Amino acid sequence: MSTLRDVxxxxxxxxxxxxxxxxxxxxxxxxxxxxxxxxxxxxxYAPNIVARSLRSRTTFALGLIVPEPTxxxxxxVALGAERAAHERGYAVLxxxxxxxxxxxxxxxxALIGRRVDGVIIAGVSxxxxxxxxxxxxxTPVVLAGFGAAGDERLGVxxxxxxxxxxxVVAHLAxxxxxxxxxxxxxxxxxxxxxxxxxxxxxxxxxxxxxxxxADEPTAIAAHxxxxxxxxIDRLERDGATVPGDVSVVxxxxxxxxxxxxxxxxxxxxxxxxxxxxxxxxxxxxxRAGGFVAHREVHAAELVVRSSTGRCAA
Amino acid sequence: MSTLRDVxxxxxxxxxxxxxxxxxxxxxxxxxxxxxxxxxxxxxYAPNIVARSLRSRTTFALGLIVPEPTxxxxxxVALGAERAAHERGYAVLxxxxxxxxxxxxxxxxALIGRRVDGVIIAGVSxxxxxxxxxxxxxTPVVLAGFGAAGDERLGVxxxxxxxxxxxVVAHLAxxxxxxxxxxxxxxxxxxxxxxxxxxxxxxxxxxxxxxxxADEPTAIAAHxxxxxxxxIDRLERDGATVPGDVSVVxxxxxxxxxxxxxxxxxxxxxxxxxxxxxxxxxxxxxRAGGFVAHREVHAAELVVRSSTGRCAA
DNA sequence: ATGAAAGCGCTAACAG
DNA sequence: CTGTTAGCGCTTTCAT
Numbered sequence: 001m002s003t004l005r006d007v008x009x010x011x012x013x014x015x016x017x018x019x020x021x022x023x024x025x026x027x028x029x030x031x032x033x034x035x036x037x038x039x040x041x042x043x044x045y046a047p048n049i050v051a052r053s054l055r056s057r058t059t060f061a062l063g064l065i066v067p068e069p070t071x072x073x074x075x076x077v078a079l080g081a082e083r084a085a086h087e088r089g090y091a092v093l094x095x096x097x098x099x100x101x102x103x104x105x106x107x108x109x110a111l112i113g114r115r116v117d118g119v120i121i122a123g124v125s126x127x128x129x130x131x132x133x134x135x136x137x138x139t140p141v142v143l144a145g146f147g148a149a150g151d152e153r154l155g156v157x158x159x160x161x162x163x164x165x166x167x168v169v170a171h172l173a174x175x176x177x178x179x180x181x182x183x184x185x186x187x188x189x190x191x192x193x194x195x196x197x198x199x200x201x202x203x204x205x206x207x208x209x210x211x212x213x214a215d216e217p218t219a220i221a222a223h224x225x226x227x228x229x230x231x232i233d234r235l236e237r238d239g240a241t242v243p244g245d246v247s248v249v250x251x252x253x254x255x256x257x258x259x260x261x262x263x264x265x266x267x268x269x270x271x272x273x274x275x276x277x278x279x280x281x282x283x284x285x286x287r288a289g290g291f292v293a294h295r296e297v298h299a300a301e302l303v304v305r306s307s308t309g310r311c312a313a
Numbered sequence: 314m315s316t317l318r319d320v321x322x323x324x325x326x327x328x329x330x331x332x333x334x335x336x337x338x339x340x341x342x343x344x345x346x347x348x349x350x351x352x353x354x355x356x357x358y359a360p361n362i363v364a365r366s367l368r369s370r371t372t373f374a375l376g377l378i379v380p381e382p383t384x385x386x387x388x389x390v391a392l393g394a395e396r397a398a399h400e401r402g403y404a405v406l407x408x409x410x411x412x413x414x415x416x417x418x419x420x421x422x423a424l425i426g427r428r429v430d431g432v433i434i435a436g437v438s439x440x441x442x443x444x445x446x447x448x449x450x451x452t453p454v455v456l457a458g459f460g461a462a463g464d465e466r467l468g469v470x471x472x473x474x475x476x477x478x479x480x481v482v483a484h485l486a487x488x489x490x491x492x493x494x495x496x497x498x499x500x501x502x503x504x505x506x507x508x509x510x511x512x513x514x515x516x517x518x519x520x521x522x523x524x525x526x527a528d529e530p531t532a533i534a535a536h537x538x539x540x541x542x543x544x545i546d547r548l549e550r551d552g553a554t555v556p557g558d559v560s561v562v563x564x565x566x567x568x569x570x571x572x573x574x575x576x577x578x579x580x581x582x583x584x585x586x587x588x589x590x591x592x593x594x595x596x597x598x599x600r601a602g603g604f605v606a607h608r609e610v611h612a613a614e615l616v617v618r619s620s621t622g623r624c625a626a
Numbered sequence: 627a628t629g630a631a632a633g634c635g636c637t638a639a640c641a642g
Numbered sequence: 643c644t645g646t647t648a649g650c651g652c653t654t655t656c657a658t
């Protein structure tokens with residue numbers, strides 16, 4: 001593997017000159033530039049980013065913490081974040097935590113060791129303090145797809161759970177439902193916490209009844225589509241019909257939600273855009289040498305299909 | 314951010330001694346070790362992996378090229394690979410290519426620049442030569458979840474497409490189907506190519522008819538579950554029934570395949586295990602300082618559900 | 627416009 | 643068992 005030195009020797013110039021033609025910030029005469037470029041091509045030289053990182057004290061690498069890679073929503077967030085990062089010359093170190101606090105801690109330690117310039121967190125276990133650890137170290141952090149109280153230095157690209165749950169409950173109320181339940185994922189995600197709370201708040205605003213899923217609700221909202229579909233499965237295996245006996249609403253609008261055998265009423269959120277935006281804001285902050293310190297909320301839209309219907313009760 | 318030097322100063326020892334207690338390969342007296350560990354803890358010191366990489370000429374980082382992060386199968390491969398890598402202290406740089414040759418090329422260039430110790434390719438566009446580029450540079454490569462002709466130096470963790478397609482066609486033939494079709498993904502994946510070929514071969518072995526999907530087959534096998542489910546959708550929207558008029562078989566056994574409204578007959582493959590194994594073999598090869606040069610085929614099992622039935626024709 | 631020299635933070639001989 | 647020394651490959655003043 002050839003180095004700057006090899007290229008310099010071959011082109012008959014100094015290392016600094018080669019560095020200058022590559023970085024293209026200090027002027028270089030047309031002639032030497034040609035010679036250097038020829039040498040680079042002949043040797044198949046590729047700058048060693050590791051050495052550059054050590055010297056420049058920035059790695060041009062971002063960390064990405066994903067709670068459930070299997071959930072298409074997070075896959076989209078990761079996709080958007082990763083593509084946007086690469087477009088700007090940043091690499092992405094991915095850590096899938098499956099919401100296990102131990103794995104989260106290890107992931108953060110690894111990212112710190114590798115001196116990533118910033119970290120995108122797409123989801124964490126409840127009560128996790130990993131973002132604080134990072135901020136304390138001076139590493140900018142952006143939360144993608146969920147919110148968090150607190151630290152001003154944090155970047156937050158959030159989904160409008162409040163607005164979404166308001167739409168969901170309004171829709172169900174309009175269909176005559178009065179006994180509503182919310183089902184959450186088994187994983188300890190912070191996102192689930194808030195979404196459930198917003199649902200409960202919307203239910204309370206309308207003086208409807210919030211019941212347990214096992215307690216014969218006429219409508220159930222799920223934390224995500226996978227869970228909604230599993231809920232339909234369970235209900236129908238138990239002999240109930242959807243939406244005849246019970247209406248079900250999902251969240252995310254995964255590709256399969258529109259399948260005509262499912263026709264899931266759900267909330268559409270644009271994971272890819274959230275990921276892209278998170279990456280963009282993070283890189284802007286890194287370049288400016290500061291934290292992200294910015295919050296924005298992305299609208300989520302209710303998509304009514306056939307898993308919800310008039311309340312029979 | 315404190316460095317080795319800071320720790321050494323604080324503990325009143327040399328940098329090498331600190332390095333020795335960290336790497337734990339050269340013996341260090343219990344007393345100095347205590348003092349050094351105390352200093353590390355007090356300073357919150359975390360070794361700079363970038364510097365270590367530069368010096369040791371290995372980055373403890375793997376590249377992972379994913380064609381479609383949205384497909385749960387690839388998500389599982391990525392999950393398995395990433396977790397196995399982290400367990401062994403390796404970081405993972407992910408590049409989602411969406412099977413675009415240009416993106417693939419950029420991803421490989423980025424991985425080379427960052428001097429990853431090895432690369433896992435979970436899928437590439439047809440005719441891609443990126444693995445050769447990597448091997449030429451001396452970087453070990455393993456293909457996860459698909460095969461490729463050629464290079465002895467390659468590692469290949471493959472799915473048994475031949476056996477799988479044999480099972481699929483045997484199942485369909487036993488149900489009386491004689492006009493069979495295979496539908497592929499729009500993306501130019503190399504995997505799709507071979508699976509279609511193995512399907513065609515199995516059909517030919519039984520003297521059945523291979524027809525176009527538009528040409529009224531009584532059974533359709535799809536390259537993956539998403540496609541199979543989309544096919545069911547299309548058929549039923551067009552007024553056909555599944556499996557009444559047409560039987561449909563998928564591939565992968567994604568979580569939703571077993572939903573009772575879908576009950577997709579499909580082939581189960583263990584993406585997570587394939588990813589895990591790919592990582593493991595790659596790291597073994599990296600440590601041994603050579604290429605992977607190993608192929609293995611993971612069995613895939615037909616799971617019969619209700620999207621296939623007796624041929625009505 | 628180009629070159630010489632210093633050093634990012636670490637590991638690895640080699641002495642002692 | 644511990645310290646000294648010499649770089650890994652690059653960028654970056656600072657001269658020239």
